[in-house]
Amino acid sequence: MTLALTPLETSWLAGESGEARALAMRVIAETARLMGAEKLVAVESAHIDGALYHGDSGTLFAEKLVALGAKVSIPATLNVGALDLFCGARTRHSPHEHDMAKRMMRAYETMGCAPSWTCAPYQAGHRPAFGTDVAWGESNAVAFCNSVLGARTNRYGDFLDICCAIAGRAPYYGLHIPENRHATFALDCSGLSPDLRDSDIFWPVIGTLFGQRAGNAIGVVIGLTGFATEDRLKAFGAAAASAGAVGLFHIIGATPEAPDLSSATGGKREIPTISVTPGMISSTLAGMSTTVLEAVDAVAIGSPHCSYEELVELERLIDGRKLVRPFYACTGRHAIKALEAAGRRRALEEAGVTLVADTCIVVAPILEATTGVLMTNSGKFAHYAPGNTGYAVRYGALSECVESAVAGRLVREARLWR
Amino acid sequence: MAMRLEALLAGDAQGPLLKLDAPLSFWGGVDPASGRIIQVRHPQCGTSIAGTILCLPGTIGSSSSSAVLLELIRGGKAPAALVMGAPDAILLIGCLIAREMGWLAPPAFSLAAQHQHDLAEGCYTLAPDGAFHPLLP
Numbered sequence: 244m245t246l247a248l249t250p251l252e253t254s255w256l257a258g259e260s261g262e263a264r265a266l267a268m269r270v271i272a273e274t275a276r277l278m279g280a281e282k283l284v285a286v287e288s289a290h291i292d293g294a295l296y297h298g299d300s301g302t303l304f305a306e307k308l309v310a311l312g313a314k315v316s317i318p319a320t321l322n323v324g325a326l327d328l329f330c331g332a333r334t335r336h337s338p339h340e341h342d343m344a345k346r347m348m349r350a351y352e353t354m355g356c357a358p359s360w361t362c363a364p365y366q367a368g369h370r371p372a373f374g375t376d377v378a379w380g381e382s383n384a385v386a387f388c389n390s391v392l393g394a395r396t397n398r399y400g401d402f403l404d405i406c407c408a409i410a411g412r413a414p415y416y417g418l419h420i421p422e423n424r425h426a427t428f429a430l431d432c433s434g435l436s437p438d439l440r441d442s443d444i445f446w447p448v449i450g451t452l453f454g455q456r457a458g459n460a461i462g463v464v465i466g467l468t469g470f471a472t473e474d475r476l477k478a479f480g481a482a483a484a485s486a487g488a489v490g491l492f493h494i495i496g497a498t499p500e501a502p503d504l505s506s507a508t509g510g511k512r513e514i515p516t517i518s519v520t521p522g523m524i525s526s527t528l529a530g531m532s533t534t535v536l537e538a539v540d541a542v543a544i545g546s547p548h549c550s551y552e553e554l555v556e557l558e559r560l561i562d563g564r565k566l567v568r569p570f571y572a573c574t575g576r577h578a579i580k581a582l583e584a585a586g587r588r589r590a591l592e593e594a595g596v597t598l599v600a601d602t603c604i605v606v607a608p609i610l611e612a613t614t615g616v617l618m619t620n621s622g623k624f625a626h627y628a629p630g631n632t633g634y635a636v637r638y639g640a641l642s643e644c645v646e647s648a649v650a651g652r653l654v655r656e657a658r659l660w661r
Numbered sequence: 662m663a664m665r666l667e668a669l670l671a672g673d674a675q676g677p678l679l680k681l682d683a684p685l686s687f688w689g690g691v692d693p694a695s696g697r698i699i700q701v702r703h704p705q706c707g708t709s710i711a712g713t714i715l716c717l718p719g720t721i722g723s724s725s726s727s728a729v730l731l732e733l734i735r736g737g738k739a740p741a742a743l744v745m746g747a748p749d750a751i752l753l754i755g756c757l758i759a760r761e762m763g764w765l766a767p768p769a770f771s772l773a774a775q776h777q778h779d780l781a782e783g784c785y786t787l788a789p790d791g792a793f794h795p796l797l798p
Contacts, residue, residue, distance in 0.1 A: 270757050277669055277748050292724050297693045298732035304758055380724045400727035400751030402758045414750075458684070458719055488684075488721045533701060605689070626722075627689040630699040 246275050247282050255410060263313035267406035274403060275414035284376050284415040286396075289319040289408035290364050290388070292380030293401035294351040295606055296325040296344035304402060305350035308409070313354050315408040320359040320369045322381045323548075324348040325607045329360070329576050329600035335608040354405070360601035361575030363477065363548040365392065368577065373499055376419055378407035382489075383547045383623065386480035389491040391473070393499040395419045398490045418491055424500060425509035426463035426493050429516040430456065433466030435524065440470045443478070444640035447622030449519070450479035452527040454486030456517060461491050463507040465516075468496030474550055481547050482622025531625040534635035539647045540615030541634070542566075543604045545573030546623040551581040553641075558591055560641060566595035566648040569611060573603035595648075605631045618644050618653070666744065666791040670756050672768030674742035674787040675796065679713035680777055681705065686722025687729040687752065696738035714785055715740035718774035720749045730755030734764050742767050742787050746774035 248256065256272060258265040275283060296302065325344035326334060336344060352358055359367050365387050371377045371394035379385050379396040380403075388394050397417040399407060407413045417423055430453055432440060439445050453462060471494055483489040493501035501507035508514055544557070549572055557572060572591070579600050582588040592598065604610055605627045610617070617634035619625055625638045637653065646654035682704045685691070690700040696711030711733070720726065730752055733739040743752060748771060759766035770791055784796040 266761060270754070270761065273757050274750055274754065277753050278750055279748075293728065295725060295728065297688075297725065297728045298736065300731045300735040300762070300764075301728050303735075304731070304762060307762065382722060382724050385724065398724050398751060400724045400754040402727055402731070403750070403754045404724075454721075458721070485686075485689075485722055488719070530702070626702075629701040630689050 246272060246280060248272070252283060252412065261312055263308055263311035264410055266308070266311065267409040270403060270406040271410055271412055271414060275416070278414055278416045280414040280416040282415045283412040284419050285411060286317060286378045286407055286413045287375050288317055288369065288371055288377045289315065289404055290322060290369065290379040290381060290384050291319055291351060291356055291404045291408060292322040293405050294321050294324050294348055296340065296347050299343050301401070302343045302347040302350070305347050308405065309350045309353050313409050315355040316411040317408055319356045319408040320364040320367070321351055321356045322362050322384065323602045323606055324360055325602055327599055327601045330579060330598050332597060332599040332609060351405070356408070359575065359577070361548045361577065362546070363550065363575060366550050366577065367575050376413065378404060378413040380404035382484035383477070383481035385490050386484045386492065387477060389418055390480060390493065390498050391476050398488065422509070424461065424491060426461050426507045427514055428456070428460060428462045429465055429514055430462060431465040431516055431518045434518055435466070435521065440467060442640070443475060444620065446475040446478045447482040448524055448528050448531065450482030451486045451531060451622050452519065452523060453479070453492065454483035454489050457483065457487040457489050459488035461493070463493040463495060463501055463504065465495050465504065467494050471497035474553055477547050478622060485623045485626040528638065531622065531638040532636055533629050534616055534637055536616055536635070537653045538616045539568055539618045539637065539651070539653050540612070541569040541571070541610055542618045542644045542648045543571040543573065543624055544620055544641065544644060545599070546603055546605065546621040548603070549574040549578060551578045554578060554582055554591065555587065556641065557596070557645070558587060560645040561594045564594065564649050567651045568648040569597065570595055570648045571597045571599050571604050571609065573599045576600050610634060618647055620644050664793050666770035666772050666787070666793050668789065668791045669745070669748055669753065669769040669771055670766070671789040673789060674714060674768055675784070676712050676714045676741035677784050678716065678780060678782060679708065679710060680716040680780065681718060684719040684721040685717070686720065687726035688723035690722065691729055691733070693729045693732040694736065694738070696733055710740050711738040713740050714742045714744060714787065716744045716772070716777040716780065717749070718746045718777055720752060724751055726751045727755040727758070731758050734759045734766055739767050743769040744772050744777060745769060746777065747771065
């Protein structure tokens with residue numbers, strides 16, 4: 244299969260529109276060749292995951308693009324960086340790392356990316372229309388964009404995302420092609436209790452189970468009609484994309500390409516179907532914690548970044564009490580501004596909540612120590628915190644996180660798991 | 662025994678074979694400074710991928726895995742070669758960007774997961790055309 248470029252794209256590749264666009268086109272065309280794409284597709288927006296510091300290499304690449312005069316040619320939002328440049332939450336970077344992380348964030352802003360600095364751009368005003376082609380990075384954002392918004396993107400890795408934003412093109416393969424968006428397996432949750440399906444804590448668990456079963460396949464979930472909210476779909480997708488290579492999921496009656504089973508499968512009547520049992524939920528849940536200790540040394544929420552509504556719910560659950568454990572609520576500037584506009588930021592901070600904007604506790608050294616027990620209601624934090632922070636994790640509901648932070652030890656609410 | 666792999670990004674390599682027993686996200690799964698596997702739920706947590714001919718039956722997770730691979734390459738801790746069950750755009754981007762930066766990127770080859778599983782442990786050499794030979798002691 245050979246890649247066919249338009250005359251305009253060929254001229255970009257030849258450097259007739261500058262060396263920055265030529266570099267971007269080389270990376271995009273080579274990726275297209277590797278993935279077997281026959282052509283490129285024009286993309287309407289990008290979400291850039293590449294501005295997170297993992298070491299000097301990424302900063303040097305971003306600064307090379309800036310030096311070549313690179314500018315994004317389509318609207319582009321930024322995923323998290325390694326620093327909180329908005330609320331000022333402290334990070335334990337060395338002076339060199341801090342400097343390089345900041346240079347990296349500034350380089351992406353210089354290229355014209357919007358300083359959204361959030362992994363939930365879809366709750367910060369960046370919502371592509373159904374059926375449009377876009378180039379998004381960040382695994383949870385990709386899953387949400389494809390599944391909940393019905394826009395079309397592959398899982399664009401760091402650096403390909405900015406190349407697509409510069410060129411306004413992406414390789415046409417995978418999830419850009421409508422026929423590739425159909426489910427090939429199903430998870431049936433209709434045997435689980437309605438109370439469980441209607442609880443926030445269930446969604447990261449079923450998301451994790453889905454991701455483990457899916458690998459890189461596309462699946463459809465049956466039996467959740469009427470229980471989904473936007474924040475639950477966000478939590479499901481983030482957990483699924485951590486446990487598997489999930490770029491797209493369907494939930495019957497909740498996501499736009501799955502009004503019914505036949506639409507989700509592309510007309511196929513029979514696909515392999517797994518009936519989810521309470522036992523499967525229990526064993527998935529057990530795997531989301533890595534400790535049986537009763538201690539709780541810190542609590543973190545907000546992966547993906549908390550919405551304004553989730554922060555309001557946090558305030559309601561705290562109910563004027565003081566938290567005696569460090570409690571990090573990771574969110575975006577969009578939600579902080581909404582909190583401030585509603586006059587609610589101070590109450591959270593006075594209770595002991597550390598608001599973290601622009602970044603989060605698994606991508607930056609924010610937690611005070613490198614060992615201990617971290618409690619979280621996020622399937623994604625539960626997945627990545629042990630490796631990235633050194634903390635063992637205890638997964639629980641938001642209410643359990645709050646009660647544990649008030650009590651200074653693990654508090655479980657058995658009623659949540661009927 | 663000689664076999665030929667399909668070259669994705671051609672190049673030479675030599676090193677001990679490391680077959681991953683479970684899919685791995687490089688971001689959150691591999692320490693970008695040392696090349697050690699840090700995902701505690703991975704059966705090979707603690708093993709270093711640096712300098713190995715790394716067989717990946719599948720990749721999962723973060724779209725930042727390309728950035729972790731780029732950092733491994735720049736720091737000299739990358740695998741000697743990547744052998745993938747299917748081309749993974751995220752990891753391959755790390756190699757493509759390294760080339761743009763003038764850093765030596767590991768070559769990448771394609772080999773179905775089942776065939777990866779059947780490979781004997783040991784050291785191997787890989788040639789740009791995909792010729793794959795055990796390195797005799």
